[in-house]
Amino acid sequence: MRYMLLLHGRESEVWGRTPEWVEEATAFLARFDDELASRSELEWTEVLDSDAHASLVGPGQETRPGWFNAQGDPLARLWVVRVADAARAAELASQIAGELDTWVEVRECLPSAQRP
DSSP: OEEEEEEEOOHHHHHTSOHHHHHHHHHHHHHHHHHHHHTTOEEEEEEOOOGGGOEEEOGGGOEEESOSOTTSOOEEEEEEEEOSSHHHHHHHHHHHHHHHTSOEEEEEOOGGGOOO
């Protein structure tokens, strides 16, 4: 089964933390990615550009600055993992949430959307 782990947050919130916290968080994320890859659980991951550079495109090619969930925090990073079940996906999300003191969204990737 494949799951997306979605980390939401604003760039300004990261830079509001201590330099030590930023360094520890960066080191954790590098280790986390390496561990997922070594267990063949990592399909792919992306770190997204600052929310200040996000834009929305609507019907009729209307474009405006911002992100889709303007009432909450924008998407900052995501992982697609291939794991045995939802419990393992939740365990991985818990590692991120615990280390970064935040919430992580977990969404199953539908089988019809999976490619070999």
